Amino acid sequence: MRWMRSGFLVLLGALSSCALIxxxxxxxxxxxxxxxxxxxxxxxxxxxxxxxxxxxxxxxxxxxxxxxxxxxxxxxxxxxxxxxxxxxxxxxxxxxxxQFKAAAFTRVYRQWSDADGRVGPFSITDPVPGLDDGGYNSGARDGTVSSAGIAGSYVFDLxxxxxxxxxxxxxxxxxxxxxxxxxxxxxxxxxAQTYFSLQTTLRKIALLERTRDILAESVAAMKARKERGLITQTVVAKANEQLLQTEQLLSLAHTQVIGLREVLRALVGAGADDFAAIQAVxxxxxxxxxxxxxxxxxxxxxxxxxxxxxxxxxxxxxxxxxxxxxYPSFDIKALLGFNAIRIDDVLHINSRQFRLVPGLTLPLFDGGxxxxxxxxxxxxxxxxxxxxxxxxxxxxxxxxxxxxxxxxxxxxxxxxxxxxxxxxxxxxxxxxxxxxxxxxxxxxxxxxxxxxxxxxxxxxxxxxxxxxxxxxxxxxxxxxxxxxxxxxxxxxxxxxx
Incomplete structure (x- = not known):
């Protein structure tokens, strides 16, 4: 029980010295x-x-x-x-x-140790093969270690x-x-705003076209009267200027329609050939x-x-x-599998392994x-x-x-x-x-x-x-x-x- 009391005191000390907010x-x-x-x-x-x-x-x-x-x-x-x-x-x-996580694993690797028991660089803490599993070579022993199993872990979100x-x-x-x-x-x-701007412009184009037609007929009538000496060229020029201004407005309006149409086409993601013409309403x-x-x-x-x-x-x-x-974090890791020197013995009952490792992580000094x-x-x-x-x-x-x-x-x-x-x-x-x-x-x-x-x-x-x-x-x-x-x-x- 002494070790349990000691562990409890260590835990209390760690908790009291953990990082502070x-x-x-x-x-x-x-x-x-x-x-x-x-x-x-x-x-x-x-x-x-x-x-x-x-x-x-x-x-x-x-x-x-x-x-x-x-x-x-x-x-x-x-x-x-x-x-x-x-x-x-x-x-x-x-x-x-x-969630709980689990993964299946399998591995095969070589390991060796010399006559003094020092393990080679490719080894981990697994059994070293005996005489029948690799033999001797100037006092060295080597062999093939095979492992297979399932490892899992879970973190408690306390x-x-x-x-x-x-x-x-x-x-x-x-x-x-x-x-x-x-x-x-x-x-x-x-x-919607672009569409109604387009419709407004189409309406104005229709009205400008009617105005242009009236002005064209008026200019033609004035030219006929001027030829008869009833009015001066100045009056005809003024009417013709008004006609030209109307045609300029029409040209500008048609350009606006094209621009608004292209804005609509981009907004709806349409191609150049799959966008229907907008009818005036x-x-x-x-x-x-x-x-x-x-x-x-x-x-x-x-x-x-x-x-x-x-x-x-x-x-x-x-x-x-x-x-x-x-605050401290608690987790638990588990492993169930087999480990053997020879591949033939991997699934043997004597090669089975089971590990259950609970863990506690407590932040103490983290540099802020x-x-x-x-x-x-x-x-x-x-x-x-x-x-x-x-x-x-x-x-x-x-x-x-x-x-x-x-x-x-x-x-x-x-x-x-x-x-x-x-x-x-x-x-x-x-x-x-x-x-x-x-x-x-x-x-x-x-x-x-x-x-x-x-x-x-x-x-x-x-x-x-x-x-x-x-x-x-x-x-x-x-x-x-x-x-x-x-x-x-x-x-x-x-x-x-």
Whole structure:
């Protein structure tokens, strides 16, 4: 019993002299909920979060096809999904480290010893062959040693080091899942905004072509009048200059269409010969929505915030793992096999071996490495918390800016509509005079030019409203909703470690 008491005293002494935690500090505070809301003067007529497939509200088959193709074939989405698979592999690897491990082995090697019993360089502590297993050569003995069996080991996770490591990889995996959702949101919103910019440009091209046709007919009529001496060349040149300016605008618009088409093709991952032509369709009316309040709901609707929340949660688990490394680790190793001088005797019952080796590892003096690891984990966690807090403020700012722009665009659209109605009244009067024979056909057509210009301005305003609405949808998370909070509760409320 004396040796047991001595061993117990040695263990107590080791425990009392193990490495101490000196490099830890309190975590940084998370952002307060009252800072996750909008000013009271930012409101829209319709309340609510955007739905998951928000783009279907526009009832545009071309847009639906483009977004769905982008979400399926875009290289950016594929890269994000590959990262998710990598994160899942990391989780499986971390979980594998907590399991019992066993491996079968077999080996055959030569060993020798001289007459004085000194073992050669290729030997290990195994029996030396006798006279019948290698013979003598100037007093030396040699032979072939064969071994086979199964070796296994298991580490007892008493302090949660391995469990925390697994939780950290799970947090990183969930962050990658949210990152994939953020990439999908970026693709969907960029495709929608580019598509509506393209449709706006196509609408403006149609209006410019009508304007060009009217100006061409007007210039031809003026040239005929000039030949009769009714007007001067200066008047004809001015009308011709307006025609040339319109043709320049048309050329620029066609170039924009090509550029926007190529942007769409790159976004959806299409080749040069497998991208259908975009047909012009009427622009839909925007239907902007803004929740009555943001608060913590915004944290679960923005995938970029969820990414950071999971990384913060993962950093807490990494801190736990760094702290657990200060405590003793227990493991047990076992071996069951056979060892023999001659290959024929490997499977003989007398050659069997069994070993059971429990082990204890206790950090005593590590030169400050454990404290440095803990300090690094705590600093990284605090950095992530500060990044998360800033990201939340930026998210609230994004919603506020997008909602304010949407409010401003709706007011601008109202004013543009009033202006359009005024200009249309003049065009209608000119047509009525034409119907009664009071003005010429060319004069009635020329009265349509300001109206066409206002229609182009209305289309441009409507396109900007749609872009602002999509920016608001993106700022609100684009229909994303976190199904489960980190470890069952908010990452902002957990992990004060």
């Amino acid at each position: 000196r490099e830890d500090s309190a975590p940084k505070p998370m952002i307060a909920p009252e800072r996750i809301d909008l000013a009271t003067d930012i409101r829209l007529a319709r309340d609510g979060w955007p739905p998951a497939r928000w783009w279907t509200r526009y009832d545009d088959a071309q847009l639906n096809t483009l977004i769905e193709r982008g979400l399926a074939d875009s290289p950016g989405v594929r890269v994000a999904r590959e990262r998710v698979e990598q994160a899942r592999a990391d989780v499986r690897r971390a979980r594998a480290a907590t 302090w949660g080091l391995q469990r925390s490591a697994v939780d950290a990889t799970i947090g990183a995996q969930n962050a990658q899942l949210a990152e994939a959702a953020a990439v999908e949101l970026e693709i969907a919103t960029t495709v 009427p622009l839909p009316q925007p239907q902007p929505q803004l929740p009555a309040t943001l608060s913590y709901a915004l944290l679960s609707h923005r995938p970029d915030l969820v990414v950071l929340r999971w990384y913060v949660q993962s950093s807490f688990d990494q801190i736990d793992a760094a702290r657990a490394a200060f 490495q454990l404290n440095a690891n803990l300090r690094k984990a705590r600093t990284a966690s605090n950095t992530l918390i500060e990044q998360y807090n800033q990201a939340v403020l930026n998210a609230v700012r994004d919603v506020a800016v997008a909602a304010t722009q949407m409010q401003g665009m709706e007011e601008q659209a109202r004013l543009e509509q009033e202006k359009y109605l005024q200009v249309r009244q003049g065009a209608d009067d000119a047509q009525a005079h034409r119907d009664r024979g009071l003005v010429s056909r060319v004069a009635a057509l020329e009265a349509q030019i300001p109206l066409l210009s206002e229609e182009a301005q209305l289309a441009d305003t409507q396109g900007k409203r749609l872009a602002a609405e999509i920016s608001l949808i993106k700022a609100l998370g684009g229909g994303y909703d976190l199904p489960d909070s980190p470890h069952g509760d908010s990452a902002g409320q957990r992990g004060r470690r």
